Amino acid sequence: MKKLFTNLTFWVLTAITAGALLGHYDSDTAIKMDVLGKGFISIVKLFINPIIFLTITLGIIGMGDLKKVGKVGAKALLYFEVVTTMALIVGVIVANILRPGDGVVATNLQKGDISVYASKVHDFSWLQFFLDNITLQVLVVSLVLGTVLSKYSGKEIIVKWLSFASKYVFKALHIVMIFAPIGAFGGMAFTIGKYGIHTLLPLAKLMGTVYLTMAIFIFGVLGLILRTYKISMWGYLKYIREELLIVLGTSSSEAALPSVMEKLERMGCSKPVVGLVIPAGYSFNLDGTTIYLSMATIFLAQVFNVHLTAGQILSVIGILMVTSKGAAGVTGSGFVVLASTLTAIKVIPLEGLALLLGVDRFMSEARAITNIIGNGVATIWLANNEKEFDRDKMNYAFANVRETENIVTDNLTDATQEARKL
Numbered sequence: 572m573k574k575l576f577t578n579l580t581f582w583v584l585t586a587i588t589a590g591a592l593l594g595h596y597d598s599d600t601a602i603k604m605d606v607l608g609k610g611f612i613s614i615v616k617l618f619i620n621p622i623i624f625l626t627i628t629l630g631i632i633g634m635g636d637l638k639k640v641g642k643v644g645a646k647a648l649l650y651f652e653v654v655t656t657m658a659l660i661v662g663v664i665v666a667n668i669l670r671p672g673d674g675v676v677a678t679n680l681q682k683g684d685i686s687v688y689a690s691k692v693h694d695f696s697w698l699q700f701f702l703d704n705i706t707l708q709v710l711v712v713s714l715v716l717g718t719v720l721s722k723y724s725g726k727e728i729i730v731k732w733l734s735f736a737s738k739y740v741f742k743a744l745h746i747v748m749i750f751a752p753i754g755a756f757g758g759m760a761f762t763i764g765k766y767g768i769h770t771l772l773p774l775a776k777l778m779g780t781v782y783l784t785m786a787i788f789i790f791g792v793l794g795l796i797l798r799t800y801k802i803s804m805w806g807y808l809k810y811i812r813e814e815l816l817i818v819l820g821t822s823s824s825e826a827a828l829p830s831v832m833e834k835l836e837r838m839g840c841s842k843p844v845v846g847l848v849i850p851a852g853y854s855f856n857l858d859g860t861t862i863y864l865s866m867a868t869i870f871l872a873q874v875f876n877v878h879l880t881a882g883q884i885l886s887v888i889g890i891l892m893v894t895s896k897g898a899a900g901v902t903g904s905g906f907v908v909l910a911s912t913l914t915a916i917k918v919i920p921l922e923g924l925a926l927l928l929g930v931d932r933f934m935s936e937a938r939a940i941t942n943i944i945g946n947g948v949a950t951i952w953l954a955n956n957e958k959e960f961d962r963d964k965m966n967y968a969f970a971n972v973r974e975t976e977n978i979v980t981d982n983l984t985d986a987t988q989e990a991r992k993l
Contacts, residue, residue, distance in 0.1 A: 579751060583816040586752035587759045590820065594763025601764025604757040611754025612823050618744045620709045622829045623850045625737040627710065630843030631717030632730055640718070640843065643957055647848050650949055651856040652892070657792055658858045658945075659888050662865035665784040671777040671866075672873025675926075710850045744829050755820025762822065762932050774930050777870055781934050784862055785941045793858075793948045800955040806969045810838060811947065815940055822932060824939040828853065831947055839964035840954040848953055852946035859941025863934060864891055864909055871913070871923035883916060890915050 594601035631640055702708075720726045794804040808815065811834055814827035828849070835845045868887050872879050879887070890912050913919045954960040 580813045582752040586756035587820045590756040590759030593760045598764040601760040605761035607757025624713045626846035627713035628717040630846040655861045658861040659865045662862040666866045666869035671780040672870040675874045758821040785937045818939045822935045824943040838968040839961035841959035844954045848950040857942045858945035859938035
C-alpha cells in the first residue's frame with residue numbers, strides 16, 4: 572500500500588477519473604477547474620526551453636565531433652519527413668476504408684466559430700512560424716553556442732556552471748511534477764464539463780476512427796521501427812506510462828516533454844541525441860497531428876459528398892507534407908493548417924471546420940499522446956543508428972519501471988536535504 576500511495580502514476584490516474592466524474596456530474600464547477608490544468612502546463616512550459624538549451628549545448632560540447640552533430644541532425648530531418656509521410660498515408664487509407672463522414676448530417680451538428688482560423692489562412696509563412704516558435708529559436712541558439720564553445724579553449728568553467736544549472740533545473744522540475752495529478756484533474760474536469768459526453772455522440776465514428784488509426788500507427792509503423800533494433804513497443808510504453816497519463820489528462824504533450832527527455836537518457840539514449848531530436852521533433856515530427864489533419868480532410872470531403880480523385884488525394888498528401896510542419900508551437904495552428912489545405916484544394920467547403928471544433932479537444936488527447944510516443948521512438952531509433960545507445964541501461968530501466976517512477980519523490984528528498992545544508 573505504501574508503494575501504491577507514493578506512486579505518481581496511481582495519483583495521476585485517480586485524478587483523471589475524479590476529473591471526468593466531476594465534469595459529468597457538476598459541469599459548472601468542472602469548467603472552473605481549467606485554471607488548474609492550464610496553470611500546471613504553464614509552469615512546466617517554463618522548464619522546456621531551459622532544459623532544451625542546457626541539454627543541447629552540453630550535448631554538443633560533450634560530443635566533440637561537430638561533423639557527427641550535423642550527421643545526426645540531417646538523419647533526424649530525413650527520418651521526420653519519411654515517418655510523417657507514412658502517417659499521412661495511414662490516415663488517408665484508414666479514413667477511406669472506414670469512411671467516418673458517411674451519413675453525418677452537417678446541419679444537425681453543433682458548430683463553432685472558425686473565423687479566427689479562416690482569417691489566418693493566407694498569413695502563414697515559414698519566417699513567421701520560426702518567429703512564433705520559441706522552442707525552435709532556442710534550438711538554433713543552442714546549436715550555435717554549443718558549436719562555438721566546443722572550439723573554445725576555456726570552456727571548462729562554462730561547462731561546470733551549465734552542468735550545475737542543469738542539475739538544479741531538473742531537480743526543480745521533479746518537484747513541479749509532484750503536482751501533475753492536480754493538472755491532470757483540472758484538464759480532464761474542464762474537457763468533460765465544457766463539452767460533455769453528449770458532444771461525442773454525433774461524431775462518435777470519427778472519434779473511434781481517429782483513435783483506431785493512432786493505435787495502428789503506434790503499434791504498426793512505430794512498433795516496426797523499434798523492432799529493427801529489437802526493442803519492445805510495449806516495454807517502452809510501460810516505461811513512459813506516467814508521462815502518457817499526464818498527456819491524457821492535460822491534452823498537451825508539452826506537459827510531459829521535459830520528463831520524457833530525462834527518461835530517454837536514463838534508458839540509454841545519449842544526451843546529444845536526445846537534445847537534438849526531441850526539440851526538433853516537437854516542431855517537425857508531429858505524427859499524431861499529421862494523421863489527424865489527413866483524416867479530418869477526408870472526413871469533411873465525405874460529409875459534403877465530395878468525391879476526391881486519386882490526383883486530389885495525392886495533392887492533399889503533398890500539401891500536408893509541407894504545411895503540417897507548421898502545426899506546432901502556436902496555439903490553434905493545426906486548424907490554420909487544415910483551413911489552408913481546404914483552401915488549396917478548393918473542393919471542400921471551409922465552413923466544414925466548424926463541425927470539428929466541438930470534438931477537437933477530445934481528439935487532441937490522441938494527437939498529443941501519438942506525438943510524444945513518435946518523438947521518443949525517433950530518438951531511440953536514431954540513438955541506435957548512431958551507436959549512441961546503451962542497451963544495458965534500457966534493460967535495467969524496462970525491468971525497474973517502478974523505480975524510475977520514484978525519481979520524483981527521491982529527488983524531492985535530495986533537494987530538501989541540500990536545502991537544509993544551505
